[in-house]
Amino acid sequence: MINTSNLTSSASVFSGIDLHTHTNASDGQLSPQALLQQALDNGTTMLAITDHDTIDGYLAIYGNVVHHSSLRLISGVELSTQWQGMGIHVVGLNFSVRHPAMVTLLAQQRTVRQQRGLTILNKLAKIGIFISEAELKHYVGQGQIGRPHIAQLMLDKGYVNSIDKAFKKYLGAGKVGDVRNRWSGLAESVAAIRAAGGVAVIAHPNHYQMTRTKLLRLIDEFIAAGGQGIEVISGRQHNDITQKYSHIANDKGLYASVGSDFHRYLMYAPSIGELAPLPDAVTPIWTLFQ
Ligand code: AMP
Ligand code: MN
Ligand code: MN
Ligand code: MN
Numbered sequence: 001m002i003n004t005s006n007l008t009s010s011a012s013v014f015s016g017i018d019l020h021t022h023t024n025a026s027d028g029q030l031s032p033q034a035l036l037q038q039a040l041d042n043g044t045t046m047l048a049i050t051d052h053d054t055i056d057g058y059l060a061i062y063g064n065v066v067h068h069s070s071l072r073l074i075s076g077v078e079l080s081t082q083w084q085g086m087g088i089h090v091v092g093l094n095f096s097v098r099h100p101a102m103v104t105l106l107a108q109q110r111t112v113r114q115q116r117g118l119t120i121l122n123k124l125a126k127i128g129i130f131i132s133e134a135e136l137k138h139y140v141g142q143g144q145i146g147r148p149h150i151a152q153l154m155l156d157k158g159y160v161n162s163i164d165k166a167f168k169k170y171l172g173a174g175k176v177g178d179v180r181n182r183w184s185g186l187a188e189s190v191a192a193i194r195a196a197g198g199v200a201v202i203a204h205p206n207h208y209q210m211t212r213t214k215l216l217r218l219i220d221e222f223i224a225a226g227g228q229g230i231e232v233i234s235g236r237q238h239n240d241i242t243q244k245y246s247h248i249a250n251d252k253g254l255y256a257s258v259g260s261d262f263h264r265y266l267m268y269a270p271s272i273g274e275l276a277p278l279p280d281a282v283t284p285i286w287t288l289f290q
Contacts (some may be wrong), residue, residue, distance in 0.1 A: 018273040019048040019074065019285070020091055020203065020231065020259020025057030026078075027146040029264035032057040035272065036064060040071055044273035046286060048076030050091050050259070053109035054144045059097065074289065077102075078203055079193075080109065083186040083218060086208065087173075090189050090222075091231070091257065094289045095198025105184060105192040110144065112182045117145035120177045124150075127176060129159050147171045148263075173209070186218075187225035194226040199288050201229035201257045205248075206241050219252050229285040232256035232278060236270050246279045256282035 022028030023035050030038065032049060035057075039047045049057045055077050065073040075097050079090045095102060117140075121131050131153050139149045151166035160166045171177040184192075190200040202222055205215065219230070232245040233256075249256050256278050260270045278284055 013276045014042070014273060015258065015275045015277040016043055016045045016273045017258060017286070018044055018260050018262070018275060019046070019076065019093060019201075019257050020050050020078070020234070021047065021262040021272055022051055022078075023049055023057035024141065025049075025054050025060070025143045026051035027143070027148040027263060028057075032060040033064070035262075036061045036071075036073075039272045042271065042273055044071060046072045046074060047272070048074040048091075048093055048259070050076035050078040050093075052078050052144060052146055053080055053106060053113060055097050055102075055106065056143070074286075075198070077106070079105070079189045080183040081186045081189040082181055082183045083221070084214075085181065086210070087180060087183065088186055088208065088218065089203035090186065090193070090227070091201040091203045091229075091259070092189075092193035092196075092198045093201060093229075093257070093285065095193055095196035097196075099196035101192040101195035102198075105189065108184060113145050116179045116182055117150070119179050120147070120150055120171070123176050123179070124154075124170065129154065129170070131157065147177065150177065186222060190222060190225040190227045199229055199255070199285060200225075200227040201231060201255075201285060202227065203231055203259075204234040204261060205230055205245055206234065206237065216248075216252075219248070219254070223252060223254070227254075228288065229255040229257045231259055232282055233258040233275055235259075235261050235275075236268075242276070242279060246282050249282050255285040255288060257285040 023030055023032045051057045058075055074094050077092045081088050081090050139153055151163045154160045154166045193200040230249050232249055258275055262272050
């Protein structure tokens with residue numbers, strides 16, 4: 001297929017397969033029901049809700065989807081993991097949601113998230129940014145605490161003038177609110193997904209600030225732990241990036257995944273399923289789904 005476009009994913013392309021999305025069970029805007037409705041409205045054929053460290057969004061709509069034969073809902077989660085002092089996100093797909101290995105891991109991650117949220121508030125208070133636990137709880141609602149909730153509070157309380165500033169100055173990598181090294185390890189997370197019959201995928205490989213050598217080392221350890229996939233397409237990205245990760249996937253024998261990483265409607269980010277198709281050269285991860 002000849003691709004005349006520079007971008008593999010623009011507003012005009014739509015592959016209808018989206019294996020990385022967020023709801024308000026974590027840091028997304030839409031309820032699981034609204035996300036599903038949007039996916040159905042735009043003709044998405046395969047969808048995974050991959051909230052940060054929780055499957056509550058998936059569980060909330062699982063029953064509704066049985067009636068929609070046009071859409072296949074895949075169980076999913078985006079696990080926060082640590083590897084060599086870095087935060088690495090691993091997407092788990094098509095696993096048994098009741099398997100004890102996943103249930104246990106998700107319970108641990110929930111506790112880590114709650115404690116980490118409070119630690120961040122304490123650290124911010126020390127530098128004169130005051131957000132109470134009650135305020136945070138109000139913003140998080142029924143979902144899982146994430147830095148985006150804290151960023152939104154910082155914006156609404158006038159401590160910063162944009163979400164981006166909140167991350168750049170206070171919450172992003174290396175800043176005061178970046179509390180790391182508490183998540184489950186990369187290998188442990190992959191093992192839990194595999195034990196539950198799922199496939200593990202390295203999320204948005206182009207987002208990590210690491211050298212190619214380090215990325216290849218990460219991939220080798222990921223594969224040694226049982227990891228099988230990598231996101232060759234993550235959101236709207238340049239074709240060079242797609243080619244780069246297609247080659248890496250094929251060199252390492254990894255299956256290719258694709259996801260918008262949808263959190264909310266934005267002018268410059270893809271909506272659900274609004275993604276370029278995978279290059280013919282790679283093997284799609286869904287060939288592994290039973
Ligand atoms: P957490 O899950 O608490 O570690 O928060 C990470 C989440 O914050 C990511 O999944 C993104 O949704 C969001 N995020 C990270 N960096 C930024 C940024 N610069 N601007 C807006 N959101 C961000
Ligand atoms: Mn997020
Ligand atoms: Mn992520
Ligand atoms: Mn994500």
